[in-house]
Amino acid sequence: MDKFQVFDPTTTSKEQAITFVPRPVSLRNLRIGLVENTKFNADKLLLKIAAILEQEYGAQSHMIRSKRNAGVPTDEKVIREIADNCDVVIAGVGD
Amino acid sequence: MVEDLQEAIEIYFARGWTDGLPVVPPTEASIRAMLDAAGLEPEQEITFIQERQVSVTAGKVAINAVMAGCKPEYMPVIVSALEAMGDPRFSYHGPTTSTGGSAVFMLVNGPIARELDINYGDNLFGPGWRANATIGRAVRLVMRNVMGTLPGKLDRSTLGHGGKYSFCIAENEEESPWPPVHVERGFRPEQSTVTVLAALAPHQFYNQLSHTAEGILTTACAHMRISAGAGRQPQYVLIISGEHMQVMMKEGYAKEDIRRFCFEHTPTSDAELKRIHVIPGEVSPEDEARMRPLVTAPEDFIVVAAGGAAGAFSAYIPGWGSKRATESVTKEIRRP
Numbered sequence: 001m002d003k004f005q006v007f008d009p010t011t012t013s014k015e016q017a018i019t020f021v022p023r024p025v026s027l028r029n030l031r032i033g034l035v036e037n038t039k040f041n042a043d044k045l046l047l048k049i050a051a052i053l054e055q056e057y058g059a060q061s062h063m064i065r066s067k068r069n070a071g072v073p074t075d076e077k078v079i080r081e082i083a084d085n086c087d088v089v090i091a092g093v094g095d
Numbered sequence: 096m097v098e099d100l101q102e103a104i105e106i107y108f109a110r111g112w113t114d115g116l117p118v119v120p121p122t123e124a125s126i127r128a129m130l131d132a133a134g135l136e137p138e139q140e141i142t143f144i145q146e147r148q149v150s151v152t153a154g155k156v157a158i159n160a161v162m163a164g165c166k167p168e169y170m171p172v173i174v175s176a177l178e179a180m181g182d183p184r185f186s187y188h189g190p191t192t193s194t195g196g197s198a199v200f201m202l203v204n205g206p207i208a209r210e211l212d213i214n215y216g217d218n219l220f221g222p223g224w225r226a227n228a229t230i231g232r233a234v235r236l237v238m239r240n241v242m243g244t245l246p247g248k249l250d251r252s253t254l255g256h257g258g259k260y261s262f263c264i265a266e267n268e269e270e271s272p273w274p275p276v277h278v279e280r281g282f283r284p285e286q287s288t289v290t291v292l293a294a295l296a297p298h299q300f301y302n303q304l305s306h307t308a309e310g311i312l313t314t315a316c317a318h319m320r321i322s323a324g325a326g327r328q329p330q331y332v333l334i335i336s337g338e339h340m341q342v343m344m345k346e347g348y349a350k351e352d353i354r355r356f357c358f359e360h361t362p363t364s365d366a367e368l369k370r371i372h373v374i375p376g377e378v379s380p381e382d383e384a385r386m387r388p389l390v391t392a393p394e395d396f397i398v399v400a401a402g403g404a405a406g407a408f409s410a411y412i413p414g415w416g417s418k419r420a421t422e423s424v425t426k427e428i429r430r431p
Contacts (some may be wrong), residue, residue: 003096004103007121009112009158009240014148040375069420071189073146 024088028058033086035078037070046092107162112240114232114260118162129157132167133174134431141174142181146188147243151177155241156233163233169211169226171430172289173233176201179291179424180234190293190415191244196252197415199234200294200332201263202399204277205287207428208265215265217403219334220258220297220410231261256296264401270337271400272344279350280425292330292397292423293415295323302339303407308348309356311339311409316360319389319411325363326373326387329414330395330423333357336402339409354393361389391418 024030032053034046043064050062063085065078074091082089097103103120107113119125130137130153137154144151153174160173180187180199190197203213214224222228238244246252252259268275277288302314315333324331333353335343343353366382368374374387390396395418402409415421 003098004100004120005096005122006103006106007126007158009121009155009162009236011149011152011155011241013243014150016148069186069189069417071193071416071420072186 026058027053027088029060030087031085032059032062033082033089034062034064035067035074035082035089035091036064037067037091039070042092046090049090049092111245112162112236114235114239116232116260118236119164121158121161125161126154126157128167129160129165129170130154132431133170135170135174141177144181144187144242147249149242151181151237151241156237159236159240160229160233163236164225164229165233166211166225166229169230169233171428172203172207172211172230173237175289175426175428176230176234176291177237179289179426182424182426184422185291185293185424186421187242190421191238191242192249192251193415194251194253195295195415196255196259197293197295198256198258198262199231199238200258200292200412201231201234202276202290202292202332202397203230203263203265203287203428204268204275204290205282205428206285207287207430208268213263213265215267215401216337219264219336219402220262227263228261231258231263234263235259235261258294258296262294264399267340267400267402270404271340273350273398273400276397276399277425282425282427287428288425289428290397290423290425292332292412293421294332295413295415297334297410297412298322299408299410301408306342308343308346308352311342312353312356313360315409315411316357319357319413320361320363321367321371321373322389322411322413324413324417325389326368327417328387328389328391328395328419329417329421330397331357331390331414332397332399332412334399334401334410334412336406336409337404338407340400350398351393353398354396357396358388358390358393362386363389397423 036042053059107118135153139153141151211226213226244250266275300318302311365385366378369378
């Protein structure tokens with residue numbers, strides 16, 4: 001009987017180097033970016049969080065932008081706009 | 096190296112590389128035959144899944160195709176299906192990860208369907224045809240082993256369905272009075288294509304009382320109006336089977352007539368969709384008259400002639416999610 005070689009059918013993802021901005025010590029006077037993913041209630045949840053951050057933690061302002069759809073990455077234009085105008089970002093999933 | 100066939104089969108189970116059924120352990124020769132049938136080398140990239148950062152290479156596809164039980168000549172179909180799934184319009188990550196539990200519906204058109212004996216007739220979605228069973232299975236194994244679509248991890252399906260083992264059919268181009276799907280999409284009849292759609296399970300409907308196309312489609316629309324895609328507007332596949340196709344053929348009813356009739360007879364009021372909790376909000380008086388189409392345009396009904404000759408049944412297949420999130424993609428099947 002012949003021996004069988006085992007062939008690995010799997011692949012691993014390419015490693016991505018993702019660097020995070022250092023976490024701020026305080027939210028005081030920082031601008032909050034909100035990325036809602038179009039799921040039901042995602043916008044409401046994020047806006048409530050932004051209100052708490054402004055009222056209780058001294059954040060300066062917030063802006064909310066939407067993804068095209070929950071299943072796709074955020075559009076480059078939205079990423080650039082948030083990066084140019086915000087200090088911290090919150091993305092959330094509703095439902 | 097393992098000692099015998101049984102041990103090899105068990106190794107593939109033990110390493111989590113199967114769909115729950117035994118696989119055919121590949122050999123150098125069987126992998127090479129698979130690659131040669133598509134004119135590919137192992138390192139060639141078939142597609143790249145951006146959200147997963149995964150390169151799908153021909154070598155890995157060939158291994159999975161052998162495991163699935165494919166003949167080498169099936170390989171070009173598998174390759175084109177994977178290319179279609181890597182197309183941004185299909186948007187791989189959403190439908191394959193979602194709790195919504197879609198499978199990849201595959202429709203093969205053109206001469207290759209006959210050559211490979213891809214079933215378009217009796218027991219359309221059932222077992223019995225090697226090509227139907229193993230082409231879809233190979234794609235699912237690639238999704239699992241290469242694209243990271245593992246149940247409970249990056250496949251979060253709540254329910255899933257049987258089509259996740261395999262969901263591959265052909266169109267009955269020989270008996271159909273209508274242009275096949277690939278011709279409707281701009282390909283020549285002699286070209287072969289595969290169309291993929293992230294889709295839920297097929298639902299059959301029964302109508303042996305009507306002798307008119309519109310009578311049959313009235314039943315279809317009643318079933319579809321409040322179906323899985325209601326309120327979300329995905330694409331729908333409409334499978335028109337033998338007896339129903341004969342009725343429509345006698346009337347000279349065209350695919351575009353089917354699409355138009357279904358588009359006009361499947362809208363539901365926002366009030367009804369709110370009452371059954373498909374869309375959010377309180378019902379307002381205006382909601383009673385505000386009609387929401389089942390799909391965004393008549394073309395979103397993909398009409399396919401297929402199914403057995405006997406029986407007054409046809410079927411519809413709801414796409415997953417909405418057309419904004421994913422849509423059907425057709426690619427040519429190329430052979431060396």
